[in-house]
Amino acid sequence: MTFSPQLEAKFADLITHYPEGRQKGALIPMLLYAQDEVGAVTPEVIAEVASRLNVKPVEVEEVIGYYTMLWRHKRGKHHIQVCTNLSCMLAGGEELYAQVSKKLGIGHRETTPDGQFSLEETECLGACSWAPAVLVNYDFHMKMTPEKLDRLIESLGSKQ
Amino acid sequence: MLYNEPSPHETRILTRRLVYPQAEPIGYEQYAAQQGYEALRKALAMTPDAIIDEVKKSSLRGRGGAGFPAGMKWSFVDRKSPKPKYIVVNADEGEPGTCKDRIILENEPHRLIEGCVIAARAIGAERGWIYIRGEYRRMIETMDRAIAEAYQQGILGANVLGSGTRFDLYTHTGAGSYECGEESALLESLEGKRGNPRLKPPFPATSGAFQCPTIVNNVETFSAVPDIIMNGGDWYAALGAPRNGGTRLFCLSGHVNKPGVYELPMGYNLLRMINDVGGGIRGGKKLKAVVPGGSSCPILKAEECDIAMDFDTLAKAGSMLGSGGVIILDETTDMVKFLYRTMKFYAHESCGWCIPCREGTAWLKKILERLDAGVGVSKDLDMVDQLAQSMFGRTFCALGDAAAMPAMSIIRKFRAEFEERIRSAQVFIPAPETRPLVVL
CATH class of the missing domain: 1.20.1440.230 (NADH-ubiquinone oxidoreductase 51kDa subunit, iron-sulphur binding domain)
Known part of the structure; x- marks a missing residue:
């Protein structure tokens, strides 16, 4: 399996960041970057990354089971993470999560049938002072309100 | 990008170059024009022991949560060891209530790089990683651009500012784990494994990343170092409280009128922090309780909040200063x-x-x-x-x-x-x- 030229260049550089013989250090970044391109950590991605870093597939599997950002099934094109941890909860994060869940008809770590959206109720995103926070892919949306969130999802949906 | 206006009550040392709303991060040119990397030049003329002594004098304590004296941690590294030594920056900011490291990562990446190179000089490290939580991808990109600039300027690479020593610095992305903010779990994660903690001792200073001597410090800790070297440890210590040097970033969240990240001296009174800096409780309600330093800290009832915010005073009161995430709860909180x-x-x-x-x-x-x-x-x-x-x-x-x-x-x-x-x-x-x- 091959990745885009940009990602191949990134991987070639990434492997040089770790001491000689300890290239396994690149494993988690590689999986995450590959997932960003492919949409999920598929069996092909696992086999490919394992062979490139010369690790056993089971070493890759155990890592996927641990880190919440690594998904075996496909994420939506727009992955929406709503924080419901303490500071966001005090500012209405749980209600925002329920609102998105109802609007999109999906629950925690689920993807819409058209593959446009996936949803996750997430733990602290590190935006507590500007709560409630929502993360769409890697972009932060802070001080959210029900109206702002509605508009955000509609504008994402119309982008297709 | 800054998300809240500064407060007139702040003492701006760490954030002195930032101007609200700081739409773009401070690039190399601007950083260098405002005394950037002068501390590094000064440090390169100092002996490693002199750098560590200055940091010890500053009574800078770890900003990640535990509050361990940074200079002492650095002095535990055996510089004569034949193994390579490493610097690891903990930017896995995940403690609920805490959103301060991103202020530096997003706005002033060169400050962190300068702090790392000075620390590398102090322990003789050749390589370092900035472990940034996966959700902060945009900040990883900002750091990567700044690191590339630093390589171009000869600050990183084979010959740091002509000193003849090598230092390479990289970013490393996490992938969603609170536990990886714990230093030994972070090191496991850096090695490509599940983030399970290690049995201590040995501490990272003896056996850290890839079983080599390593210092792990928070973003804010490393970022405080350039000013300490420039102005001296005694100057920094005098900014704060006894044995709690300098200023730190406090993240006010919850039921206050002006939540935000503010830089205040160590030992700042908590009630003043809520009322003067945070603009008081929202809706004129009464204060019920405060979580003083991130969700893991024992809670303070309203009547316990007339207290100096430093590591020792809070420990005496049965709580912790932790990571500076101050969650303020009003009387309606369940x-x-x-x-x-x-x-x-x-x-x-x-x-x-x-x-x-x-x-x-x-x-x-x-x-x-x-x-x-x-x-x-x-x-x-x-x-x-x-x-x-x-x-x-x-x-x-x-x-x-x-x-x-x-x-x-x-x-x-x-x-x-x-x-x-x-x-x-x-x-x-x-x-x-x-x-x-x-x-x-």
Whole structure:
């Protein structure tokens, strides 16, 4: 399996960041970057990354089971993470999560049938002072309100 | 990008170059024009011991949560060891209530790079990583651009500013794990493994990343170093409180009028922080309680809040300064729900390596869920306390303690509220259908 030229260049550089013989250090970044391109950590991605870093597939599997950002099934094109941890909860994060869940008809770590959206109720995103926070892919949306969130999802949906 | 306006009460050292709203990060040109990398030039002319002494004098304490004196940590590294030495920056900011490291990562990446190169000089490190949580991808990109600039300017690479020493610095992305903010779990993650903590000792200064001597410090700790070297350790120490040098970033969140990240001297009074800096409680309500330093810190009741915010004073009061995440709760806050949500977090984030934490957090969550739902019984309250006590201090890392401390403190300080919830519950539980054992 091959990745885009940009990602191949990134991987070639990434492997040089770790001491000689300890290239396994690149494993988690590689999986995450590959997932960003492919949409999920598929069996092909696992086999490919394992062979490139010369690790056993089971070493890759155990890592996927641990880190919440690594998904075996496909994420939506727009992955929406709503924080419901303490500071966001005090500012209405749980209600925002329920609102998105109802609007999109999906629950925690689920993807819409058209593959446009996936949803996750997430733990602290590190935006507590500007709560409630929502993360769409890697972009932060802070001080959210029900109206702002509605508009955000509609504008994402119309982008297709 | 800055997301809140600065406060006139701030003492701006770490954030002095930032101008609200700081739409773009400070690039190399601007940083260099404003005395950037002058501290590094000064440090390159100093001996490693002199650098460490200056940091010791500054009484700079770890900003990640534990508050360990940074200079002392650096002095534990055996510089004569034949192994390579490493610098690791903990930018896995994940403690609920904390959003300060991103201020530096997003706006002034060169400050962090300068701090790392000075630290590398002090311990003789050739390589370093900035471990940034996966959700902060945009900040990883900002750091990568700044690192590329630093290579171009000869600040990083084979010959740091003509000194003849090598230092390489890279970013490393996490992938969603609170536990990886614990230094030994972070090192496991850096090596490409599950983020389970290591048994200590050996501490990272002896055997850290890839089994080599390593110092792990928070973003804010490294970022404070350039000013310490420029102006001297004594100057920095005098900014703060005794044994708690300098300023730190406090993240105010919750029920205040002006939540935000503010730079204040160590030892700043908590009530003034809420009223003067934070603009008081929202809606003119009364203060109920404060979590002073991230969700793992024991809670302070309103009457305990007239207190100096430094590591020692809070420890004496039975709490912690932690990571500077100050969560302010007004009189309407439901403490049962608050504790349930806290425990839900720890149950989700426990890595499962140590049994007291794996089982303890899961059971605490279960018990608090039923208390919150109104179907708890009064013996649950003692059970929460006992469970938390039997987790405390019995795990490899501090996550077990981090879950136990809020559980014990909230259930003890707000016990009446929990009892009231049990009493007032209007849940009718029907008796199970029974059949006589013997039919005559």
